[in-house]
Amino acid sequence: MSEVTKINNLSHLFEALVGNVNKLMVTPPGYTGVSRKSHLVFDACFESGNLGRVDCISEFEFDLFIRPDTCNPRFRVWFNFTVENVQETQRVIFNIVNFSKTKSLYRDGMSPVVKSTSRPKWQRLPAKNVYYYRCPDHRRNYVMSFAFCFDREDDVYQFAYCYPYTYTRLQHYLDSLERRNLDYLQREQLGLSVVSECVCACPFRCRLHGPIVNHQGVRQKPRHLV
Secondary structure, three states, X not given: OOHHHHHHHHHHHHHHHOOOOOOEEOOOOOOOOOOOOOXXXXXXXXXXXXXXXEEEOOOOEEEEEOOOEOOEOOOOOOOEEEEEOOOOOOEEEEEEOOOOOOOOHHHHOOOOEEXXXXXXXXXXXXXHHEEEEEEHHHOOEEEEEEEEEOOOOOOOEXXXXXXXXXXXXXXXXXXXXXXXXXXXXXXXXXXXXXXOOEEEEOOEOEEOOOOEEOOOOOEEOOOEEO
């Protein structure tokens, strides 16, 4: 392996491991005064969070950079972050500027989800406020922009690509299945992830009851599927 290849591999690994923003307050360009309401505070240091960088374009517009998949800098899709220190009726535009995919369901009417501390149920943003387009200001990468108006100053708002399904939630679900002592479920550890989390396999063995007819109309005996 050449030295150039080694350097490139190390740079890709470094990019993939860069951390999320942590209670990052973003002020307008050139602002030097004390912080105040409407200076948004971004955070993604929580399970399933993803937001690596925030650039304030103006008082109302922000460019957001998502982190790539772990050890794979070519894939950048998921985002999940919170925003606080908002001002009532404050309107903003968030631009997710470094998607790696050219095709997205955002082009066909899908929209991000949002919730807040006083409204903990996920809701989709209105599709009319979401735009997915190729942007000349970002090397013609695809950008997803959405407009939002904050309405409660004391709330913490959370935005995500889609409904998050965390590792912890998955483990709770698997625990609940194990407690049922199902004779067709077995949970096994395959190994550990890069952050030492358990990677499990849960093979199901299901019995099909009743007559089974093949494509020729011939009845067959029930069989086990693994």
